[in-house]
Structures are given as structure tokens and as C-alpha cells.
Amino acid sequence: MKKLSSTLAMLAVLGLAACGDKPAKNEAEATTDGAAMQAGADAKTPSAVAANVDLSLIPVSTAPLGAFPYVGAPAGYGVRxxxxxDLAAYPIWTGTGFQTVEGKVHMASSATPEDKTFSRLEVQRSLDEAVxxxxxxxxxxxxxxxxxxxxLPQALRSDMNLGLMIIYGNPISAYVIRRPDKTIWVQVxxxxxxxxxxxVEAPPPPAPPAA
Structure with missing residues (x-):
């Protein structure tokens, strides 16, 4: 009996030792898996920053502009x-994130005449062609x-409320008009x-330093 009790006691100690190693391994695996999951989540989440457009890839336009703000209500519609x-900051959606642009800002919303039915496609296409x-x-x-x-900072969203009031869940079209003396951003x-x-009428980007 004494020998059997000693054997059982030894098996119990070995079992506890084996169990003691397991949580450490699981903790390390959990840490690694958690970091990987977080990295994956960060990679999939579009950011509100670091989404700047490379303006050097945009051709310079010399088309007649007219007066600021250059585009207005689509044909058949009015302004509500x-x-x-004269100087404000507005977030432009670039497809992967927001680029906040500073300059002269004009925001407007459309009004639909009583004898006309609003058409999202019609107004989007009209503004697309105009820009x-x-x-x-x-x-x-x-x-x-x-x-x-x-x-996006709450203060920015509050200041630009007119231009952002329907931003959730709706398609956004954004454009750049690059001029020799200015950069014009349009968001619809x-x-x-x-x-x-x-x-948004912004100054041109600074010239790169001479080599």
C-alpha cells in the first residue's frame, strides 16, 4: 500500500507539472494570435489620415474656370x-481615407423644383461632367x-456639417483640378x-527642393 501511495503521489506531481507548462504556451499563442488579429484589423480599417493624393500625377488644366466656386447646381435644380x-479645412475622401485640405471652401445643397422629381443619377452625372x-x-x-x-475630429465635422451631413452610407465622388496657380478639390x-x-480652392503644393 505504501508503495502504491508513493506511485500515485508521483503521478499527481508529474500531472501538475505538465498542466503548469500548458497555460504559459497558450498565453504566448494567445498573445501572438491577438497581435496578428489586431494587425489584420488595422490593415482592413481605412484611416482618416495618411491618404494624401500625389498631385504630381494629376495633369495641369488650363480650361477656362469662370468665377469661384466654378460649379453650381445641376441643370433643372436650385440651391437649398x-x-x-475664406479659409477653412475640409476632409476629401480619396478612396482609402480622408485628406484634409485647407483653403477657400464653398458648400451647397440642391433644391428640387416642385414640378421635378429628384434623380440621384441625373445630378451626379451633371456634376461629374461639369467638373x-x-x-x-x-x-x-x-x-x-x-x-x-x-x-474625423468632431470639430471638423461640426464646422463642415453642411458638406458632410449625408456622408454616412452614401456614395462620394471626389475630384482634383490642378491649375498652375492653385489646386481645386470638388466633392459630391x-x-x-x-x-x-x-x-475647396487651395494653394498649389510647394515645389520640391532643388537637387
Whole structure:
């Protein structure tokens, strides 16, 4: 009996030792797996920063511009509300994130006459053609994921409320018109009942340093 008890006691100690090694291994695996999952999540989550457009890839336009803000209400529609600021910051959706652009900002929303039915396709196509006629290049045409919008500073969203009020869940078209003396950004957002367009006139980017 004494020998049997000693054997059982030894087996119990060995069993505890084996169990003691297992949590350490699982903890290391959990740490590695957690880091990998976080890295994967970060890679899939569009950011509100670090999404700048390489303006050197945009051809310079010399098409006649007219007066600021250069584009207006689509044909057959009016303006419901508008606001112009001589200097402000506005977030432009680039397809992968937001690039905040500073300059003269004009925001406007459409009004639909009583004898007309609003058509999202009609207003989007009208503004698309108007911007491209000015030499604009489309840099985005997609919805911005909610997490990317949520990352925008609350003060920025509040200041630009007119231009961003229907940004959640709706397609965004963004354009760049590169001029010799300025860069013009245009963003168009439309839902089932209105379209909002924003124009930002910014100074040209600084010239690269001489080699």
C-alpha cells in the first residue's frame, strides 16, 4: 500500500507539472494570435489620415474656370442652402481615407423644383461632367466606411456639417483640378433626395527642393 501511495503521489506531481507548462504556451499563442488579429484589423480599417493624393500625377488644366466656386447646381435644380468660408479645412475622401485640405471652401445643397422629381443619377452625372469639363480628375467614387468617418475630429465635422451631413452610407465622388496657380478639390455626395457639393480652392503644393 505504501508503495502504491508513493506511485500515485508521483503521478499527481508529474500531472501538475505538465498542466503548469500548458497555460504559459497558450498565453504566448494567445498573445501572438491577438497581435496578428489586431494587425489584420488595422490593415482592413481605412484611416482618416495618411491618404494624401500625389498631385504630381494629376495633369495641369488650363480650361477656362469662370468665377469661384466654378460649379453650381445641376441643370433643372436650385440651391437649398450654401455657405462660403475664406479659409477653412475640409476632409476629401480619396478612396482609402480622408485628406484634409485647407483653403477657400464653398458648400451647397440642391433644391428640387416642385414640378421635378429628384434623380440621384441625373445630378451626379451633371456634376461629374461639369467638373471634368474644367479638367478635373476623379480620385474617388465610393462610400466611406463608418469607422473612417468616425475618426474625423468632431470639430471638423461640426464646422463642415453642411458638406458632410449625408456622408454616412452614401456614395462620394471626389475630384482634383490642378491649375498652375492653385489646386481645386470638388466633392459630391448624393442621397435619395438631395445632392451636396463642396469646392475647396487651395494653394498649389510647394515645389520640391532643388537637387
Amino acid at each position: 442652402d450654401e455657405k462660403t468660408m 471634368k469639363a474644367l479638367g478635373g480628375v476623379q480620385i474617388a467614387n465610393s462610400e466611406a466606411p463608418n469607422p473612417a468617418i468616425d475618426e 455626395i448624393a442621397d435619395a433626395s438631395q445632392v451636396i457639393w463642396t469646392v
